[in-house]
Amino acid sequence: MNKLAKFLRALESYHITDGEKFTLAQHNPDDDGSLGLSKEDGAHLLREVKEQLQDLQELLYANQTRSVLIILQGMDAAGKDGTIKHVMSGVNPQGVTVASFKQPGPTELQHGFLWRIHAAAPQVGRIVIFNRSQYEDVLVTRVHPELLENEHLTGPVNTPEFWEGRYKDIRHLEHYLARQGTVVLKFFLNISRKEQRERLLSRLEVPEKRWKFSSSDLREREYWDQYQTAYQDAIAATARPYAPWVIVPANHKWYARLVVIGTIIRALRNLQQKPPQPAPDVEKCLDDYRTHLLNEKS
Amino acid sequence: MNKLAKFLRALESYHITDGEKFTLAQHNPDDDGSLGLSKEDGAHLLREVKEQLQDLQELLYANQTRSVLIILQGMDAAGKDGTIKHVMSGVNPQGVTVASFKQPGPTELQHGFLWRIHAAAPQVGRIVIFNRSQYEDVLVTRVHPELLENEHLTGPVNTPEFWEGRYKDIRHLEHYLARQGTVVLKFFLNISRKEQRERLLSRLEVPEKRWKFSSSDLREREYWDQYQTAYQDAIAATARPYAPWVIVPANHKWYARLVVIGTIIRALRNLQQKPPQPAPDVEKCLDDYRTHLLNEKS
Numbered sequence: 001m002n003k004l005a006k007f008l009r010a011l012e013s014y015h016i017t018d019g020e021k022f023t024l025a026q027h028n029p030d031d032d033g034s035l036g037l038s039k040e041d042g043a044h045l046l047r048e049v050k051e052q053l054q055d056l057q058e059l060l061y062a063n064q065t066r067s068v069l070i071i072l073q074g075m076d077a078a079g080k081d082g083t084i085k086h087v088m089s090g091v092n093p094q095g096v097t098v099a100s101f102k103q104p105g106p107t108e109l110q111h112g113f114l115w116r117i118h119a120a121a122p123q124v125g126r127i128v129i130f131n132r133s134q135y136e137d138v139l140v141t142r143v144h145p146e147l148l149e150n151e152h153l154t155g156p157v158n159t160p161e162f163w164e165g166r167y168k169d170i171r172h173l174e175h176y177l178a179r180q181g182t183v184v185l186k187f188f189l190n191i192s193r194k195e196q197r198e199r200l201l202s203r204l205e206v207p208e209k210r211w212k213f214s215s216s217d218l219r220e221r222e223y224w225d226q227y228q229t230a231y232q233d234a235i236a237a238t239a240r241p242y243a244p245w246v247i248v249p250a251n252h253k254w255y256a257r258l259v260v261i262g263t264i265i266r267a268l269r270n271l272q273q274k275p276p277q278p279a280p281d282v283e284k285c286l287d288d289y290r291t292h293l294l295n296e297k298s
Numbered sequence: 299m300n301k302l303a304k305f306l307r308a309l310e311s312y313h314i315t316d317g318e319k320f321t322l323a324q325h326n327p328d329d330d331g332s333l334g335l336s337k338e339d340g341a342h343l344l345r346e347v348k349e350q351l352q353d354l355q356e357l358l359y360a361n362q363t364r365s366v367l368i369i370l371q372g373m374d375a376a377g378k379d380g381t382i383k384h385v386m387s388g389v390n391p392q393g394v395t396v397a398s399f400k401q402p403g404p405t406e407l408q409h410g411f412l413w414r415i416h417a418a419a420p421q422v423g424r425i426v427i428f429n430r431s432q433y434e435d436v437l438v439t440r441v442h443p444e445l446l447e448n449e450h451l452t453g454p455v456n457t458p459e460f461w462e463g464r465y466k467d468i469r470h471l472e473h474y475l476a477r478q479g480t481v482v483l484k485f486f487l488n489i490s491r492k493e494q495r496e497r498l499l500s501r502l503e504v505p506e507k508r509w510k511f512s513s514s515d516l517r518e519r520e521y522w523d524q525y526q527t528a529y530q531d532a533i534a535a536t537a538r539p540y541a542p543w544v545i546v547p548a549n550h551k552w553y554a555r556l557v558v559i560g561t562i563i564r565a566l567r568n569l570q571q572k573p574p575q576p577a578p579d580v581e582k583c584l585d586d587y588r589t590h591l592l593n594e595k596s
Contacts, residue, residue: 065452110421112478118416123408124450152422154363154479165477172470179463180410181452 003045007035011262014246019239024232025245027193031249033258042254049261050090056268060125061095063273067122067182070129072262073139074189075227076217077199079250080131083189087261088129097122100131109150113137113166114173121177134173135186135234138166142230143223167237178242183267186233186243187260189250193224301343304414305333309560312544317537322530327490329547331556332563340552349561354566358423359393361571365420365480368562371437372487373525374515375497377548378429381487385559386427395420398429402509407448411435411464412471419475432471433484433532436464440528449452465535468545476540481504484541486529487548491522 018023026051037045060066072080081278088096099120108116122128141147145158156162174184191199200221203213220227239245246263250256277283309332314320319440320461335343358364370378386394406414412432420426438490443456454460472482489497498519501511518525537543544561577582 065450107421110423111419112474112480114474115416116417118413119415121409123405126406152363152479169470169474169477172467172474176410176412176467176470179467181450182410 003035003037003041004049007033007045007258008266010035011246011259011266012265014248014259016235016239016245016247017241019236019245022232022236022239022245023200024190024228027190027247027249029190029195029249029251032212032252032255033249037255039252039254042130042252042258046086046254046257046261049258049265050087052265053087053268054091056265056273057091057095057127058272059273060127060268061092062125063276064125065181066271066273067124068127068264068267069122069177069182069184069186070127071133071135072129072131072189073133073135073187073231074250075191075196075224076220077196077203077254078189078191079256080189083187083257083260084131086257087264088127091127094123094126096129098129098131101133103137106149110152113151114169118173119291122182124181132295133186133239134170138163138170138234139227139230142233143226163233164237167234168237171240171243174238174240174243183271184243185263185267186238186245187248187263188235188245189248189256191250193215193221195251196221196224227234301333301335301339302344302347305331305335305343305556305563306560309544309557309564312546312557312561314533314537314543314545315539317534317543320530320534320543322488322526322533325488325494325545325547327488327547327549330550330553331547335553337550337552340556341451341591344384344552344555344559347556347563348385350563351385351559351566352389354563354571355389355393355425357571357573358425358569359390360423361574362423363479364472364569364571365422365424366480366562366565367420367475367480368425369431369433369482369484370427370429370487371485371529372548373435373489373494373522374512374518375494375501376487377551377554378487380551381485381555381558382427382429383596384555386425389425393423394425394427396427396429398447398555399431399434400449408450411449412427412467420480422479432468433536436461436468436532437525439527440531441524461531462535465532469536469538469541472536472541474536481569482541483561483565484536484543485545485546485561486533486543487554489548491519493549494519494522529582 012266014027060068072083074080084098088098097120102115104113104116117130117134119127120130142163148157178184200213200217203209203217235245235247246259248259278286282289312325358366370381372378382396386396395418399414402411402414415428415432418426418428440461446455476482483540498511498515501515502509533543533545546554546557576584580587
C-alpha cells in the first residue's frame with residue numbers, strides 16, 4: 001500500500017459522526033499520524049494530492065448534481081486562513097467560493113443568525129468554504145453572552161434551552177443541505193494553548209506577520225477554557241452522519257493541511273462522479289458536427 | 299359583546315395547530331361564520347379593523363423585537379392577490395413587504411428549494427407576505443413530479459421519504475423562524491371547485507379582468523383532486539403550534555378577508571406590545587432638550 005492510501009485510511013479516526021461519544025480532550029493536537037512522515041514528505045504529499053483535488057473538483061463542476069460545504073473553525077491562529085491558502089490554491093476559482101463570517105453587521109443582526117449562512121450555501125457543482133460560520137453563534141456568544149444583546153431576540157436567552165434551540169436549528173439546516181445534495185464537512189483545527197502562544201508571539205516578532213496580530217487575540221486567549229467547553233458542547237450536539245465534524249490535529253501545520261485535503265478528497269471520491277455524457281442531440285450527431293466544423297470556410 | 303369581539307373569537311375554529319387531526323374535506327368553503335353579517339356589514343367591519351391593524355403594525359415596527367411572516371396559499375382564483383390588496387392596503391408600506399414566489403428561475407434552481415425562501419424571511423419589526431411560498435415545492439411539484447427534473451437533485455425523488463424530507467425541512471425552517479421571534483401564519487384560501495369555475499369564467503367575460511386569465515389555469519383545474527390531496531398532506535404535515543395553518547372559507551371574498559385580517563390582528567395583539575420607552579439618555583434629559591429646542595435661534 002502506498003503512502004497516500006495509508007494516509008487516507010488513517011483519516012477515519014478524526015471523523016466524528018456521533019456527537020454523543022465525543023470528548024475533545026481525547027484528541028491530541030500534536031498528533032502527526034505516526035506515519036513516519038517528515039515535514040518535507042508532508043509538503044510533497046500535499047502537492048501530489050492537490051492535483052487529485054483539482055480533477056475531482058472539475059467532475060463536481062461538470063456534473064451539476066452535488067455541492068460541497070466546508071466549514072473551518074478554530075481558535076485564533078489555529079490556521080484557518082493558511083489552510084484555505086495552501087489546500088485550495090490551484091483549484092479553479094470558478095468552482096470555489098470562500099465566505100468569511102465576521103462579527104454580524106446591523107443588517108445581519110436584523111435577521112435570524114442563520115440568514116446570512118443559508119444565503120451563502122453552495123449552488124450545485126460548487127465548493128463553498130466558510131471561514132468561521134454559524135458555529136460562532138454558539139461559540140463566541142456562548143463565551144460572551146452579553147453579545148446576545150445586539151441581536152433582536154425575544155424570550156429567555158442564554159439558558160440551556162436557548163442553546164439547545166440553536167444547536168437544533170444548526171442541525172436542521174445542515175440536514176436540509178445534505179438532503180439537497182450538499183456534502184457538509186466541518187473541520188475543527190485543534191491547536192494547544194501552548195502552540196497558540198508560540199504563533200501569537202511570532203505574529204509580534206516577524207514584521208511581515210504583524211498585521212495579523214490583534215489585541216483582541218490576547219483578550220480572547222484568556223477565555224481558552226470556556227472556548228474549549230463551548231467547542232466540546234457544539235461538536236457533541238451537531239456531529240451527525242450527514243454533517244460530520246473532523247477534529248484536525250493542528251499543532252503541525254503540514255499535517256493539518258494534509259488531513260483537511262485528504263478528507264475533502266475522500267468525500268469527493270465517495271460521490272463516484274464520472275465525466276457527464278454529452279447531450280443526446282450532440283451524441284447523435286458527433287460526426288455531422290465534426291464535418292461541419294472541418295468544412296467551415298475560414 | 300360587540301360584533302368584532304364575537305367575530306375574533308369565532309376565528310379559533312379555523313386554526314390548525316395539530317396537523318394529525320386535520321381533514322380538509324371537513325372545512326366548508328361556503329362558511330360565512332353564521333354571524334348574521336351581510337356583505338355590507340363585512341365591508342364595514344373590514345374598514346374598522348384595518349385601523350387596528352395599522353396601529354398594531356406601528357407597534358411592531360417601533361419595538362424591533364418581533365416580526366410576522368404571512369403565507370398565502372390557494373388554488374388559482376382563490377383570492378390571494380385580492381386579499382393582499384384589501385387587507386394590507388393602508389398599512390405603512392415601510393413595514394410591509396410582499397414576496398411573490400413564481401416558478402423558480404435558473405439561479406434559484408441551482409440552490410435548494412428553501413434558499414430563496416429563507417432569504418426573504420422578515421427582518422425584525424417587519425411584516426412579510428409570501429404570495430405562494432415554499433409550499434409550492436410540495437404542491438405543484440407533487441402534482442407534476444416531472445418538474446423535479448428541473449431541480450438538481452440527487453437520490454430517489456417523488457418517494458414517500460422524499461416528500462417527508464421536504465415537509466421536515468419546511469417544519470424546521472418555520473420552527474427556527476419562530477424561535478427567532480417571527481410569528482408564522484399560514485393561510486389556505488379554501489374555495490370550492492364550482493366557485494373557481496365562476497371566477498375563471500368572469501375573468502374571461504369581464505374585459506378588465508381578462509389579463510388575469512391564463513390558459514394554464516384551465517389546465518391546472520383538471521388536477522383539482524390531486525391538488526386537494528397535496529394540500530391535505532402538506533397541511534397535515536406542517537400545522538404546528540409554532541406555525542399554524544388557518545383554513546379560510548373563501549367562497550365569500552368579504553368573509554375571507556375578515557378571517558385573514560382578524561387572524562393577523564389577534565396574533566399581533568397576543569404580542570402585547572407597547573410603545574417603546576425613549577432611550578435612557580433621552581428620558582433623563584427631556585426638559586433640557588425641550589429648553590434647548592425652544593431657545594434655538596431661528
